[in-house]
Amino acid sequence: TYKGCGMNEADTRAELIEPQLQQAGWKTGGDVRVNREVICPGEILSSGDRDEDKELIPDYVLTYKNRKIAAIEAKSDEKEVTEGVAQAIKYAKRLDLKYTYAANGRENLRNQYGDQ
Numbered sequence: 001t002y003k004g005c006g007m008n009e010a011d012t013r014a015e016l017i018e019p020q021l022q023q024a025g026w027k028t029g030g031d032v033r034v035n036r037e038v039i040c041p042g043e044i045l046s047s048g049d050r051d052e053d054k055e056l057i058p059d060y061v062l063t064y065k066n067r068k069i070a071a072i073e074a075k076s077d078e079k080e081v082t083e084g085v086a087q088a089i090k091y092a093k094r095l096d097l098k099y100t101y102a103a104n105g106r107e108n109l110r111n112q113y114g115d116q
Contacts, residue, residue, distance in 0.1 A: 007105070012077045013059060016105025026062055033063040058091040070099035081107040 007015060021027065026034050060072040071091035073084035084102030088111060092100045102109045 007077050009059075009074055009076045012105045013074045016077060017060075017072075017074050017103050020103075020105075020108075021060070021062075031065045035061045035063065056087070056090055056094060058088075058095075061091075061095065068095055068097055070101060071095060071097055072101040072103055075102065075104045077105045079104055081109045085109060085111060 021034060026032060028034050058071040059074040061068055062070045062072070071088055073088040073091065075081065075084045081102050081104045084104070085100075088100035088102050091097070092111075098112060100111045102111070
């Protein structure tokens with residue numbers, strides 16, 4: 001089993017995930033935007049309550065030509081990439097996205113959500 005470099009999630013994003021995004025062409029400029037920590041408020045139910053106790057905060061939302069394409073949930077390099085899948089799917093539901101990714105800097109896991 002892989003033992004990460006001991007980086008926390010913030011360091012994993014800065015040192016591993018962000019350079020990978022940039023190498024793949026996902027860097028802010030022109031038609032491309034990479035947003036960090038975008039807040040997605042919970043849906044309001046007919047009772048007036050929110051469907052979640054807290055707001056969801058994706059680590060990244062990839063946007064092309066002002067259209068949100070995918071959300072990425074980052075985890076520490078010491079955690080398994082699959083630990084971010086459930087959160088990423090919640091972001092896709094809230095933001096009405098087709099794709100989500102979970103990443104830990106050493107692996108990326110893509111999920112397709114919905115029929116868009």
